Amino acid sequence: MxxxxxxxxxxxxxxxxxxxxxxxxxxxxxxxxxxxxxxxxxxxxxxxxxxxxxxxxxxxxxxxxxxxxxxxxxxxxxxxxxxxxxxxxxxxxxxxxxxxxxxxxxxxxxxxxxxxxxxxxxxxxPVDQPIHVAPLEGRNIDGADVEITTYKPAPELLRCADSLEVVTETLVSELLKSNCPVTGQPDWGSLQIRYTGPRIDREALLAYVVSLRRHDEFHEHCVEKIYCDIWQACRPASLCVYARYTRRGGLDINPWRSSESVSIADTRTLRQ
Missing domain, CATH: 3.30.1130.10 (GTP cyclohydrolase I, C-terminal domain/NADPH-dependent 7-cyano-7-deazaguanine reductase, N-terminal domain)
Structure with missing residues (x-):
């Protein structure tokens, strides 16, 4: 509504x-x-x-x-x-x-x-200088062979791996999609998650990211939701969630939220 x-x-x-x-x-x-x-x-x-x-x-x-x-x-x-x-x-x-x-x-x-x-x-x-274009840094999780059944936000899918190992890693997915809450048009994005804490189950994380596929929300709000859902489910010691959305109307929007002071590079992805 x-x-x-x-x-x-x-x-x-x-x-x-x-x-x-x-x-x-x-x-x-x-x-x-x-x-x-x-x-x-x-x-x-x-x-x-x-x-x-x-x-x-x-x-x-x-x-x-x-x-x-x-x-x-x-x-x-x-x-x-x-x-x-x-x-x-x-x-x-x-x-x-x-x-x-x-x-x-x-x-x-x-x-x-x-x-x-x-x-x-x-x-x-400047419009006359080359722009550096690169994918988001991190391990891409999109190759996981997972069965997807949920396309509405499902934070309950998130879980940590069985191992009690604490890790520092950066995970990336190109499968982020949500919809404009006004027009219903799709918003496409690349997602980067950097954290230190119990290892996040990658298949569960991918299923969660895809669960936003029919979610109606603005870009900034989606990133804050992802951040809070991961924070609550996995209790990391530190967390940074960064999304780079594809361009619409000559504008791209790239929100990030972090539990610590970090340096964020404004680098266009291949899809932007």
């Missing part, structure tokens, strides 16, 4: 593209409501990394300029930004004239920080 608060969001509705800059296009969504449904709220850190590939504006002579950008929203921000509203907002710059790229970036950082309720990081990326 669609959250009534999303009824006025542009996602899922036919919306005319803006012909002038408009910060009011941004549609914030409070994180608190979803977090109240999580089974356990551990202490964590993290961020949501957005990469934008379709940014343009006009210089004072009317000449179009283009850029790519990275926007990083802290996990502590009260709000996330609904993705279609973000796309419409960025496109509202297309036919406006500005003095410089710095001016455009400062405006974007100001508007997005206000909408998120916290300071965000924004930077333009």
């Amino acid at each position: 669609l959250d009534p608060k999303l009824a006025n969001a542009p996602l899922g509705h036919e919306v005319a593209y803006p012909d002038k800059y408009d910060a009011g296009l941004l549609f914030p969504i409070a994180r608190a409501a979803n977090r109240q449904t999580l089974p356990h709220m551990p202490g964590w850190s993290g961020a949501d990394i957005w990469n934008a590939y379709e940014i343009s504006w006009l210089n004072r002579k009317g000449k179009p300029l283009v850029a790519m950008a990275r926007f990083v929203f802290p996990y502590t921000s009260p709000n996330l930004i609904e993705s279609k509203s973000f796309k419409l907002y960025l496109n509202s710059f297309n036919d406006e004239r500005f003095d410089s790229a710095d001016q455009v970036l400062q405006i974007m950082q100001r508007d997005l920080s206000r909408a998120a309720g916290a300071d965000i990081h924004a930077e333009f990326l």
Whole structure:
């Protein structure tokens, strides 16, 4: 059932593209409501990394300029930004004239920080330099020969291996899929799980990841759910969950949550 608060969001509705800059296009969504449904709220850190590939504006002579950008929203921000509203907002710059790229970036950082309720990081990326593309590091678990019968979230599938061995390892799956809670369209992602603790049963973990296949949830909320489900079921000493979702509307979203301070590389995967 669609959250009534999303009824006025542009996602899922036919919306005319803006012909002038408009910060009011941004549609914030409070994180608190979803977090109240999580089974356990551990202490964590993290961020949501957005990469934008379709940014343009006009210089004072009317000449179009283009850029790519990275926007990083802290996990502590009260709000996330609904993705279609973000796309419409960025496109509202297309036919406006500005003095410089710095001016455009400062405006974007100001508007997005206000909408998120916290300071965000924004930077333009050069469009004329090669981008490093690589799969997520870790052991891929997708080759496990498992029978799948559940396509709705099933945290009860998660379990530790019979061995009492404590390990430090990084596991990766390309089979993450959930659905947009507004449109029902599929969201495809690559998932990385780094942890120290009792060894997680890999077949059980894969079955759990696939169980999200028909789940309706935003990217950020899915990552937090995965984190909390693993934390509660397996009791690791440390845990980091990182997802890189494929691009939609010129934007990719890459949330991560970690129990410890970690360095996260914003590296595009082959699927992005």
